Amino acid sequence: MSLAHLKSLIRTIPDFPKAGIRFRDVSSLLVDAAGFAEAVERMASIAPQDIDLVAGIEARGFIFAGAIAGKIDAGVLMVRKGGKLPGPAMGRDYALEYGEDRLEIHDGQIPAGSRVLLVDDLIATGGTALTSCRLIEDAGAEVAGAVFLIDLPDLGGAQRLRDSGLDTHALLTFEGE
Ligand SMILES: O=P(O)(O)OC[C@H]1O[C@H](OP(=O)(O)OP(=O)(O)O)[C@H](O)[C@@H]1O
Numbered sequence: 001m002s003l004a005h006l007k008s009l010i011r012t013i014p015d016f017p018k019a020g021i022r023f024r025d026v027s028s029l030l031v032d033a034a035g036f037a038e039a040v041e042r043m044a045s046i047a048p049q050d051i052d053l054v055a056g057i058e059a060r061g062f063i064f065a066g067a068i069a070g071k072i073d074a075g076v077l078m079v080r081k082g083g084k085l086p087g088p089a090m091g092r093d094y095a096l097e098y099g100e101d102r103l104e105i106h107d108g109q110i111p112a113g114s115r116v117l118l119v120d121d122l123i124a125t126g127g128t129a130l131t132s133c134r135l136i137e138d139a140g141a142e143v144a145g146a147v148f149l150i151d152l153p154d155l156g157g158a159q160r161l162r163d164s165g166l167d168t169h170a171l172l173t174f175e176g177e
């Protein structure tokens, strides 16, 4: 399947969740078996090698992280929104394109020396991904790279990640459309 076809499976919803936001909705890709499989295959193939743990960011990131982890024989670390983890956790607050939130990970779930791959459906301002990286680093681990299905370059997030030294990849971009 071509990247153009893959991209065509992602619908855009205007003015969600706020006026002026063009929401790139991966649910229309997820219900397409061939499209979802292609996205996961391609995301796994552009990721750095020798990954021990895939960190998936709630909620849409979980779907891609789990599928990629299955392909590369890695575990999954859940990066959850604040207050959802049952055990002792560490967290950080962050700003979104359309609001504010908090991310948390469980204490003690990243074995020493692990190479962690960060995965999410989309990067916009980069606040979510950068906060996740900092959290993983707070836990003493190395983030080996980050893979996204979609990059919104107008919002500069992927560039922020690269500027911070992170090996950053995205399959598709939506720019001025
Ligand atoms: O690069 P940023 O500006 O930080 O934005 C990207 C984040 O925004 C979306 O998640 P959202 O917080 O809407 O949560 P959801 O997956 O639970 O819908 C998306 O799935 C990323 O996690």
Ligand SMILES: Nc1ncnc2[nH]cnc12
Pocket: 021, 022, 023, 024, 025, 097, 122, 124, 152
């Ligand atoms: N424009 C957008 N579409 C979908 N998810 C997003 N997360 C942040 N910005 C987004």
